[in-house]
Amino acid sequence: MNLNIRIRSRDFVLHPSGAVYWPEQEILLIADVHLGKISHFRKHGSAVPVKAIANNFRKMDTLLKEFDPEHIVFLGDLFHSSINMEWHMFEDWHSTLDNQVHLIAGNHDIISPLKYEKLGIKLFSEVKVDGFLLSHHPEKRDGLFNICGHIHPGYKMRGDGKQQLKLSCFFQSQNQFILPAFGDFTGNYFMEPEEDDLVFAITGKEVILVN
Structure with missing residues (x-):
């Protein structure tokens, strides 16, 4: 189940996959897919099921069917490292789209920009839209709200006893909103929210405000 929120009088839809849809701008925001990471693990002997490779593409197809965005903006680390078989899967997937695709380059995005340009994908270091700064790394800019x-981000939900549940989350602070990693097998950095921070945990099927 999606969760609708408002930031600076703008509507945003939080999806259980970790993506965010911005209806007014018709923008789908996705962060840290890390395509190629599963193939990298398998190459080095990790027992990751091969069917997991296609899961990121299935999730993206689900989002496109639900929201039909004009723009898909990847907030960095679309690919984990250099080209492997998942690049060719991405080329095939991209060929089916009629959406405009943009990549805000992250620290893992080392594939040549010429490869993206050949597909018609535009690369940016950051994008400013309607008072919002879209970036890969968290940034602070006067007058702008940062989405990155x-x-x-992850969050540990603790029970009355010693039990705890570790979940990915969206994390909102005063002038910043951080998306969870979209890709499988990407890991989490567990956040320690301050008094005014908001944590939106992802349970797998829904997004829940937990604090």
Whole structure:
């Protein structure tokens, strides 16, 4: 189940996959897919099921069917490292789209920009839209609200006993909103929210405000 929120009088839809849809701008925001990471693990002997490779593409197809955005903006680390078989899967997937695709380059995005340009994908270091700054790394800019990735935020939900549940989350502070990592097998950095911070945990099927 999605969760609708408002930031600076703008509507945003938080999706359980970790993506965000901005209806007014018809923008789908996705952070830290890390395509190629599963193939990298398998190459080095990790027992990751091969069917997991296609899961990121299935999730993206689900989002496109639900929201039909004009723009898809990847907030960095679309690919984990150099080209492997998942690049060719991405080329095939991209060929089916009629959406405009943009990449805000992250620290893992080392594939040549010429490869993206050949597909018609525009690369940016950051994008400013309607008072919002879209970036990969968290940034602070006067007068702008930052939407970013990179951190892979997670949250530990603790019970009355010693039990705890570790979940990915969206993390909102005063002038910043951090998306969780979209890709499988990406790991989390567990956040310690301050008094005015908001944590939106992802349970797998829904997004829940937990503090």
